[in-house]
Amino acid sequence: MNTAIGYIMDNWDKDFSVAELARYCCVSESTLYHLFSRELGQTPIKFLNSVRINVAIEQLENSNRSIAAVSALAGFHSENHFRKVFTGITGVTPL
Numbered sequence: 001m002n003t004a005i006g007y008i009m010d011n012w013d014k015d016f017s018v019a020e021l022a023r024y025c026c027v028s029e030s031t032l033y034h035l036f037s038r039e040l041g042q043t044p045i046k047f048l049n050s051v052r053i054n055v056a057i058e059q060l061e062n063s064n065r066s067i068a069a070v071s072a073l074a075g076f077h078s079e080n081h082f083r084k085v086f087t088g089i090t091g092v093t094p095l
Contacts, residue, residue: 001035004044012051013075018044052076053089060094067094 003025021044022032036044056074059065065073071082071094086094 001039004032004035005047008044008048008051012048012055013073015075049085050089053086056082056086056094057090070094 004021007021007024018029018032022029025032027035032044036042036047040047042050052074056070059070059073060067063070067083068079071079074082076082076085083094
């Protein structure tokens, strides 16, 4: 579990799949999902998105970057998807 969390924390800005993460951790995808659910109460993707949203929050609070720029910096390929994930996690819009 620590290996997966460490990998996500070190690579949040890169594109990788749950399958790649599972291979890196030498477990099956289903085992990885089970471990995340049991230990963190969320999926690996939700954990990754939480890390990315925390980066975005820091950037929005401490820089003059646009939402589009912060969205891209945080690893989201779509500003719309970023807004949806941001609102889902924080309960407010990125504005």
